[in-house]
Structure formats: structure tokens, C-alpha cells
Amino acid sequence: MSTIAETPISKAKREVIEQAVIRFAGDSGDGMQITGSQFTNTVALYGNDIATFPDYPAEIRAPAGTLPGVSGYQLHFSSSDVYTPGDAVDVLIAMNPAALKMNLADLRPNGILIVNQDSFKENDLRKAQMTSNPLEDHSLDKFRVFSVEAQRLTRNALQHLGIDSKSMDRCKNFFALGMCYWLYNRSMDPTFRWIGDKFSKKPLIAEANKLALKAGYSYCEATEAFQVSYEIPPAKLEKGHYRSLSGNQAVALGFVTAAQKAGLTLFLGSYPITPASDILHELSQYKDFGVLTFQAEDEIAAITSSIGASYAGALAITTTSGPGMALKTEALGLAVMTELPLVIVDVQRGGPSTGLPTKTEQADLLQALFGRNSEAPIPVLAASTPSDCFWVVVEASRIALKYMVPVIVLTDGYLANGAEPWRIPSLDEIPAFPVTHEKNPEGFLPYKRDPQTLARPWAIPGTPGLEHRIGGIEKQDGSGNVNYEPLNHENMVRIRAAKVAGIVQDVPDAVPAGDQEGDLLIVAWGSTSGSITAALNGRRAKSLPGRIGHLHLRHLNPLPANLGEVLKRYKKILVPELNMGQLIWVLRAKYLVDAIGMNKIQGRPFMQNELEVKIEELIGK
Amino acid sequence: MTTDTLPVLTKKDFQTDQEVRWCPGCGDYAILAAVQAIFPELGIPREKFVVVSGIGCSSRFPYYMNTYGFHSIHGRAPAVATGIKIANPDLDVWVATGDGDALAIGGNHTIHMLRRNVGVKVMLFNNRIYGLTKGQYSPTSEFHKKTKSTPFGSPDRPFNPISLAIGAESTFVARSVDVFQQHLKETLRHAAAHKGSAFIEILQNCNIFNDGAWTTLTEKDARSEKIIQLEHGKPLVFGKNRDKGIRRLPDGDIEVVTLGGDITEKDLIVHNAHHPRPSYAFLLSHMEHRPGFPTPIGVLRAWDDLPRYEDVMNEQVQEVIAKKGPGDLASLLRSGDTWEVK
Numbered sequence: 015m016s017t018i019a020e021t022p023i024s025k026a027k028r029e030v031i032e033q034a035v036i037r038f039a040g041d042s043g044d045g046m047q048i049t050g051s052q053f054t055n056t057v058a059l060y061g062n063d064i065a066t067f068p069d070y071p072a073e074i075r076a077p078a079g080t081l082p083g084v085s086g087y088q089l090h091f092s093s094s095d096v097y098t099p100g101d102a103v104d105v106l107i108a109m110n111p112a113a114l115k116m117n118l119a120d121l122r123p124n125g126i127l128i129v130n131q132d133s134f135k136e137n138d139l140r141k142a143q144m145t146s147n148p149l150e151d152h153s154l155d156k157f158r159v160f161s162v163e164a165q166r167l168t169r170n171a172l173q174h175l176g177i178d179s180k181s182m183d184r185c186k187n188f189f190a191l192g193m194c195y196w197l198y199n200r201s202m203d204p205t206f207r208w209i210g211d212k213f214s215k216k217p218l219i220a221e222a223n224k225l226a227l228k229a230g231y232s233y234c235e236a237t238e239a240f241q242v243s244y245e246i247p248p249a250k251l252e253k254g255h256y257r258s259l260s261g262n263q264a265v266a267l268g269f270v271t272a273a274q275k276a277g278l279t280l281f282l283g284s285y286p287i288t289p290a291s292d293i294l295h296e297l298s299q300y301k302d303f304g305v306l307t308f309q310a311e312d313e314i315a316a317i318t319s320s321i322g323a324s325y326a327g328a329l330a331i332t333t334t335s336g337p338g339m340a341l342k343t344e345a346l347g348l349a350v351m352t353e354l355p356l357v358i359v360d361v362q363r364g365g366p367s368t369g370l371p372t373k374t375e376q377a378d379l380l381q382a383l384f385g386r387n388s389e390a391p392i393p394v395l396a397a398s399t400p401s402d403c404f405w406v407v408v409e410a411s412r413i414a415l416k417y418m419v420p421v422i423v424l425t426d427g428y429l430a431n432g433a434e435p436w437r438i439p440s441l442d443e444i445p446a447f448p449v450t451h452e453k454n455p456e457g458f459l460p461y462k463r464d465p466q467t468l469a470r471p472w473a474i475p476g477t478p479g480l481e482h483r484i485g486g487i488e489k490q491d492g493s494g495n496v497n498y499e500p501l502n503h504e505n506m507v508r509i510r511a512a513k514v515a516g517i518v519q520d521v522p523d524a525v526p527a528g529d530q531e532g533d534l535l536i537v538a539w540g541s542t543s544g545s546i547t548a549a550l551n552g553r554r555a556k557s558l559p560g561r562i563g564h565l566h567l568r569h570l571n572p573l574p575a576n577l578g579e580v581l582k583r584y585k586k587i588l589v590p591e592l593n594m595g596q597l598i599w600v601l602r603a604k605y606l607v608d609a610i611g612m613n614k615i616q617g618r619p620f621m622q623n624e625l626e627v628k629i630e631e632l633i634g635k
Numbered sequence: 636m637t638t639d640t641l642p643v644l645t646k647k648d649f650q651t652d653q654e655v656r657w658c659p660g661c662g663d664y665a666i667l668a669a670v671q672a673i674f675p676e677l678g679i680p681r682e683k684f685v686v687v688s689g690i691g692c693s694s695r696f697p698y699y700m701n702t703y704g705f706h707s708i709h710g711r712a713p714a715v716a717t718g719i720k721i722a723n724p725d726l727d728v729w730v731a732t733g734d735g736d737a738l739a740i741g742g743n744h745t746i747h748m749l750r751r752n753v754g755v756k757v758m759l760f761n762n763r764i765y766g767l768t769k770g771q772y773s774p775t776s777e778f779h780k781k782t783k784s785t786p787f788g789s790p791d792r793p794f795n796p797i798s799l800a801i802g803a804e805s806t807f808v809a810r811s812v813d814v815f816q817q818h819l820k821e822t823l824r825h826a827a828a829h830k831g832s833a834f835i836e837i838l839q840n841c842n843i844f845n846d847g848a849w850t851t852l853t854e855k856d857a858r859s860e861k862i863i864q865l866e867h868g869k870p871l872v873f874g875k876n877r878d879k880g881i882r883r884l885p886d887g888d889i890e891v892v893t894l895g896g897d898i899t900e901k902d903l904i905v906h907n908a909h910h911p912r913p914s915y916a917f918l919l920s921h922m923e924h925r926p927g928f929p930t931p932i933g934v935l936r937a938w939d940d941l942p943r944y945e946d947v948m949n950e951q952v953q954e955v956i957a958k959k960g961p962g963d964l965a966s967l968l969r970s971g972d973t974w975e976v977k
Contacts, residue, residue: 059974257973301955303962311747315714322718348708438968475703478682483697485706
């Protein structure tokens with residue numbers, strides 16, 4: 015459904031521009047995530063391409079007004095393709111001094127700064143550790159500052175409703191949102207609808223939020239605060255129906271789809287952990303799809319219950335983040351040993367230990383590849399964009415079921431919470447992979463192998479005549495009986511390795527984007543995809559020299575069969591990662607290439623500019 | 636389920652071709668025999684049984700049962716069993732575990748499975764020692780017990796497994812003894828009939844690392860004096876001459892009394908295993924720690940009015956489907972605000 019503006023659009027002077035980066039920043043109690051996601055939804059519905067970057071503190075509510083309590087939401091929207099949330103911000107909305115202080119460095123010179131003037135009193139400044147008022151000391155002179163009494167104006171607009179001032183103040187984020195809708199000539203209707211749904215049982219609060227939104231919009235209209243408003247036309251995306259999709263939503267939808275395509279019940283065993291919990295929240299809503307979600311007592315029960323459900327015949331999955339992944343380690347070995355299908359999603363975050371729960375990182379790759387006792391190979395896939403999480407999860411499920419193996423999917427906090435437009439596929443675009451459980455007792459052996467895949471049969475309890483025992487002790491090949499013989503063990507270790515290595519037959523050959531040979535190959539994985547694409551497009555736009563390829567690996571184990579050959583076609587190999595160098599370690603070990611690392615460990619994605627600088631350094635301007 | 640269409644099963648149908656590898660004389664043999672004896676009586680097709688275990692001597696149990704079986708990892712059997720039961724509530728799932736497996740490394744899973752009332756039967760083989768790792772003290776070992784890891788005596792206070800299970804509000808809690816074969820079978824039958832979580836502590840001897848673990852109870856002379864057999868609807872009487880009983884005190888506590896004179900069986904507590912609240916069963920569960928009190932065996936609690944976890948979960952799915960209709964994937968993918976690019 016296309017939503018064209020139904021509310022009157024401002025008649026002020028309008029300038030058509032290609033793209034903008036806007037950041038909403040405020041106290042974590044100010045509703046910045048909702049404000050940002052509402053703006054995102056509205057521009058996406060209008061047809062812009064988008065990339066978002068929600069950045070919030072780990073604390074639920076750090077003391078109000080303090081620096082650690084600042085929550086931000088950045089959106090890049092454009093009439094052309096968008097790959098990153100943007101390096102520099104065009105419009106910054108700062109609801110208090112702390113938000114201003116934490117975010118000002120990213121605002122481009124002459125950028126628009128909207129501040130809530132009512133929260134720049136002495137006490138507010140002190141909480142933000144500011145010694146002078148930036149609204150008065152000329153420190154903001156290089157920006158276009160719009161200092162607005164958002165709190166007072168919101169209260170004025172709502173005072174007739176008879177609600178308390180605390181409830182009125184809670185609406186001031188929508189006052190700011192109304193201003194932004196005016197600034198970018200966007201309809202308020204999608205947000206009106208959202209407010210109506212969200213507060214359907216609290217009509218007074220719904221009314222208050224709608225009025226605050228309108229008040230912000232009308233304020234711009236009436237005061238002509240901004241001399242100009244902006245228009246960003248819809249992007250020319252591929253034909254089709256679209257929705258905005260975050261990585262965590264995509265994971266949830268991917269699993270529901272995979273279960274249907276396999277003809278199995280979906281079972282999720284999970285324990286809440288940031289930033290993966292939203293997958294549990296999403297899947298727990300899909301009871302009408304028969305989805306069983308079990309919130310376990312801990313991370314270990316989350317995976318072991320999934321292993322039990324897999325044994326009983328379900329498409330079983332578990333979702334977590336790094337520390338939870340560490341706790342699941344022993345059970346991963348059990349899944350390897352019992353050769354049961356299972357998909358484990360690790361939404362990576364900054365570490366080690368508790369680390370940076372709400373910030374992104376790519377430092378669990380080696381854990382995913384090797385983090386188990388003994389020889390316990392597991393296939394590993396990684397998603398590169400929020401919507402790619404959907405496709406990766408479907409593929410991981412297919413591999414798990416086809417080969418009877420646990421499969422690890424790596425996403426990260428940036429993908430999990432970031433959103434982008436997703437062209438909704440029709441169901442026939444996704445091939446089915448129907449699964450049949452073993453039924454035939456004749457010649458049945460629990461560890462008899464399919465010659466093509468080396469998979470063992472999936473015989474589930476309740477099937478007459480197939481009673482058998484499995485477990486973590488070494489098995490005799492074929493019978494599955496406990497067996498400690500030296501040669502059998504070596505044989506089984508090699509079979510398990512060969513089975514995972516053999517998945518390469520399902521891994522497409524590596525084909526770099528851009529030049530197929532030349533000066534530089536950028537090899538990467540996961541959420542760095544957008545930044546690298548943007549950097550290479552940036553070079554192309556400037557007609558800079560050099561033949562550059564970009565290979566983004568989806569399959570990290572097994573790696574594409576032709577990868578070694580591809581690496582040889584370039585003079586230099588650059589491996590940018592949000593870790594200390596993990597993929598590069600694998601590439602160097604496996605292919606003996608002298609790859610160059612580029613590493614950032616700040617809990618944030620690469621900037622386009624950082625990559626451009628690095629590329630320049632390697633092959634010149 | 637109609638039982639008349641079922642093949643008649645015998646003990647032999649539940650024996651595997653695997654050589655049983657417990658030490659000769661181990662109490663586990665008696666438990667295996669009892670389980671293999673009662674499974675054929677239950678009117679359940681063999682393929683619907685699943686025996687799940689963790690790690691330890693007792694956890695080898697599934698290999699010797701010709702049913703579906705899962706020998707998982709240390710302590711995690713209740714969680715594996717929970718997953719199996721949620722995915723297929725129709726299965727008859729039994730957990731074989733030990734005092735280390737269920738109460739040390741797997742303590743968390745044990746209590747959570749019980750409080751959820753997952754329809755799984757847990758047989759806890761309690762020999763008060765780590766056998767498979769060759770003789771360290773366990774969470775049920777006596778205070779001051781000398782073992783390989785506690786040469787100067789254990790500083791740990793032990794768990795009482797049935798108190799713990801009742802504390803977690805398990806809807807079925809019982810205790811039996813490896814060498815009381817008939818009592819053990821009867822107790823297992825009661826557990827088998829229970830729909831919700833069933834927890835059975837089986838006192839078991841380890842003749843290698845903790846020989847005589849329970850002889851103070853099991854010796855012929857001691858049996859009737861030190862043990863009280865609980866039977867629903869019967870007064871709490873014990874003693875060689877059945878001359879002792881347990882009576883309520885006005886403050887709610889209990890005392891041991893000698894029958895005779897003014898005191899008759901009418902003054903004693905009549906055992907009610909079906910009480911909805913666990914407090915009475917809890918009182919009985921730890922009376923053995925008090926001087927003069929006997930150790931209770933039999934069914935302490937069997938209150939089966941609580942819905943099973945797996946049923947609640949699957950019914951929720953059915954209710955949503957009844958209300959919203961079965962989910963349509965194409966509509967799900969298109970849910971929320973969408974727009975068209977032409």
C-alpha cells in the first residue's frame with residue numbers, strides 16, 4: 015500500500031535534494047528509538063532507500079540527562095541506493111545538552127541543529143558536565159541552530175487535555191518529529207496510524223501524542239523557522255512490494271519461512287540476551303504458524319532443549335549473542351556428535367565477557383569456527399545486511415536439514431537493529447526443501463550415511479521399529495553403538511570433517527563485485543558490506559584509478575571452492591573487519607596470502623571515509 | 636489410546652544387545668530390572684518411550700533400554716527432555732540421572748523442569764558419591780565425609796533431594812530403594828501414572844566407591860525401625876512391631892509417638908499424598924534429619940491437577956490458530972507497512 019500525503023503539505027520554499035542523514039539524540043527516556051523508527055517508517059513508505067543505525071546505551075535508564083544515558087537513532091535516506099547510515103549528519107536533533115555533547119562531532123559544518131531549549135538550564139548543563147551554555151557561548155556558530163522551546167510548546171498544545179505535566183513532557187519527542195516531517199515534507203499519517211494502534215486502549219495519550227506531532231509541524235509552518243524545506247524523491251528500487259526490515263525481524267521471518275519450506279514445526283529455545291532478544295520476541299508472536307518458543311532457564315538449557323526438539327523432529331534453533339554462545343559451547347559439540355540438525359544464531363556484540371552489550375563487533379568468527387573442545391567442525395554463514403539475514407537463515411536451515419549438522423549463523427548488533435527496505439519475495443522465489451523423517455525399519459542403522467551428503471537418517475521417537483540410542487560418546491559408524499576403538503574414532507572424526515567440508519558442493523563460487531582481477535581485492539564478511547560498497551562507489555564517482563574487486567563472503571565454513579584461485583588474481587588483498595583480524599587469520603593460514611588487515615574495534619561500523627582513506631593508502635588516489 | 640491393538644510387550648522387548656557395563660554388584664542393575672519390568676505393563680507402545688540421561692554411571696541407562704534413548708551431556712538431561720516433550724507431548728519421556736548430574740552441574744535444569752511441570756519422569760539414582768570419576772563427594776554426601784577430594788572430611792552440607800524437589804513444587808515426589816525391588820516397581824508404577832513432572836529418588840548403593848551408602852536403612856534389622864513406608868490414606872506407622880507413629884503437634888510440627896495406652900492409630904497423621912499444597916510433604920521430606928524420626932519412602936506427593944507445561948504451550952498454539960486461523964506465510968512477509976515500487 016502506498017501512502018501519499020493526506021495532510022496538507024507546507025507551501026514554504028522547497029528544495030529537492032538527493033539524500034540526507036538525520037540523527038535523533040536524547041536521553042534514553044526521551045523515546046528517541048521510537049522517534050527515529052517512526053521517521054524511518056514514513057520515509058520508507060514514501061519510497062526512499064534507507065539505512066538506519068540505532069545506538070543506545072546498555073543501561074535501561076542511566077540517570078536522566080547524563081552522558082551515559084544518551085540514546086541515538088541515525089537514518090540515511092535517499093532517492094538513490096543507500097549502503098550505510100552515513101558518515102556525517104546533516105540534521106541533528108538534540109533533546110538535551112548531554113545528547114548535544116555526545117553527537118555534535120558528527121554534525122557536518124553548516125548542518126541543521128535542532129535543540130530543545132527548555133532542557134538547557136543550569137542543572138541540565140551540569141549533568142552533561144558543561145561549564146557554559148553552548149546556546150549562548152557561540153560554540154555552535156558553524157551550524158544552523160534552531161533552538162526551540164519544545165517542552166513549553168508541547169505543554170501549551172496539550173494543556174486542555176487535563177493530563178499531568180510528566181505525561182505531557184513525554185510527548186515532546188513527537189513535537190520534534192513533527193518538525194522533521196515539516197522539514198522534509200513528509201506526511202504525518204503513518205505516525206498518526208501508529209499512535210492510534212499503539213495507544214488504542216489509552217485514547218487520551220493517543221490524542222496527546224497526535225497533538226504534539228501536529229504542534230511541531232505547525233510550529234515550523236507558522237513561525238517560518240526554517241527558510242527552506244527539503245524534498246527527497248523516491249528511490250528507483252527494483253519493482254515490487256517493499257517493507258522496512260531489521261536484521262532481527264529478518265532472522266525471525268527467515269526461520270518461519272524455512273520451517274514451512276521444510277514442512278516442519280519450528281522450535282526456538284532461547285534465553286534473553288542483548289542484542290538477540292528481539293528474535294525471541296518476534297517468534298513468540300507467530301503461534302499461528304505453530305512456532306514453539308521456549309524461554310529457557312539459561313543459555314545451556316536454551317540449546318540443549320533445542321537439541322531435544324531436533325531429536326524429536328522439529329526444525330530447532332537457538333538464538334544468542336557472544337557470552338551466550340560461550341555457554342553453549344559444550345552442547346554444540348553434542349549436536350556435532352549426535353549429528354542432529356540445529357541452527358544457532360549469534361548476534362555478535364562487543365566483548366570479551368559482558369563487553370559492550372548494545373554495540374556491534376565481528377569478533378566471534380573464530381569462536382564460531384573453532385570454539386569447541388576437540389575436532390568439532392560446524393558450518394558457518396554470515397549475513398551482510400539486515401534483510402540478508404532472512405536469506406542466510408533460510409539457507410542455514412536448508413544446510414542443517416540436508417546434512418544433519420548444526421549450523422552457526424553470524425549477524426551482529428548493527429544488522430540486528432539496523433533496518434533497510436526489503437523487496438518482499440513471492441513464496442515461489444524460495445525453493446522448498448521438504449524433509450522426510452526416516453520411517454523404514456528395514457536395514458535401518460542410526461549412523462548409516464547418505465553417500466552424497468554423508469548425512470545420517472533422521473529417525474524420530476514415536477516411529478515403530480527404529481528405536482535407537484544416540485549420545486555424546488563416540489559412535490561406531492553405522493550402528494551408532496558406543497565405541498572406543500582407536501581406528502573407529504579416527505574414522506568418525508574424519509567423516510564428521512568430510513561431511514562439513516562436503517557442504518562446499520552447496521556453496522556458490524566466489525565472484526567479486528567490480529573488477530575480476532587487478533590491483534586490490536577487498537575480502538570481507540558480515541555487516542561491513544554496506545560501508546565497503548559505499549566506499550568503492552565513492553571512488554568510482556570520483557573516477558579514481560585502480561582495478562578493485564570486492565568479495566563479500568557469506569559462507570565462512572566451508573569457504574567457496576575457488577577462493578584460493580580468486581585471491582591470486584589481485585596484487586593486494588585487504589581484509590577490513592570489526593575485530594583484531596580473524597578472517598585474515600583464516601585466509602593467511604589456508605591460502606598462504608599476505609593479506610593486509612584493517613581493523614576497528616570501537617563498537618561501531620566502518621565509516622565510508624575510513625575505507626576510502628585505506629584504499630587510497632594501498633593503491634593511490 | 637486403545638490398548639487392545641497393542642502388541643503384548645515383555646521385559647525382553649526392553650532389553651538391548653549392549654553389554655551392561657556397570658560394576659558387578661552395582662545397585663543400578665536392580666533399577667534397570669525394575670524399569671524393564673514395569674515398562675511392558677504400561678500399555679504404551681515401545682516406540683513412544685524415550686529415556687534421556689546426562690553423565691555419570693546412572694546415565695548409561697539409555698544404552699540398556701531398547702527404546703528411543705539420548706545420552707546427553709553432564710547435567711542437561713532435564714533440558715533435553717523438555718525440548719523433546721514440547722516438540723512431541725505424546726512421547727513418554729524418562730530421565731535417568733544421578734546425585735551429581737541432577738543436583739550439582741544440572742541443579743538449575745532439575746528445579747526449572749519441576750517447577751514448570753513438564754511431563755517427564757526423573758529417576759535420580761542417589762549413591763551419595765561420584766562413581767564415574769572414581770570417588771569424589773557429591774551434593775548428597777554426608778557432612779564430614781572423607782572421599783578422594785575431601786581427605787579431611789567434606790565441608791559441604793548435603794542436599795535432601797526430595798526436599799529440593801518439593802521446594803520446587805514438583806507435583807510428584809517419591810523415594811524408593813534399589814534393593815526393595817517390589818517397592819521400587821510399585822513406586823515407578825505410581826510415577827508412570829502421573830501426568831506432570833514426577834521425581835523419584837532411588838537410594839542406590841555404589842559397592843566400589845561408597846559401599847554401604849544406605850546400609851543404615853537397608854539392613855534387615857534397621858529397615859522397619861529406620862524407615863517409614865508412606866501409603867496414601869494410611870496412618871503414619873513404623874517400627875518392627877508397628878508400634879510407632881507420627882502425630883501432629885498443635886503448632887503444626889510433627890512428633891514421633893509410641894502407640895499404646897492413650898495413643899492409638901487414630902491420633903496419627905493419615906497420609907494424604909494428593910494434597911494440592913506441598914507444605915505437608917515438605918515436612919515429611921526432611922524429618923529423617925531429626926533424632927528418632929524415620930526416613931520416609933514411597934510417594935510423598937502426587938497432585939496431578941496442574942496442567943503439563945508442554946500441553947499449555949501447545950494449547951496456546953492451537954488457541955491462536957483457532958482464533959486467527961493458520962498463519963499465512965505470504966501475508967506474514969507482507970505484514971506491517973508496505974509500499975510498492977512500480
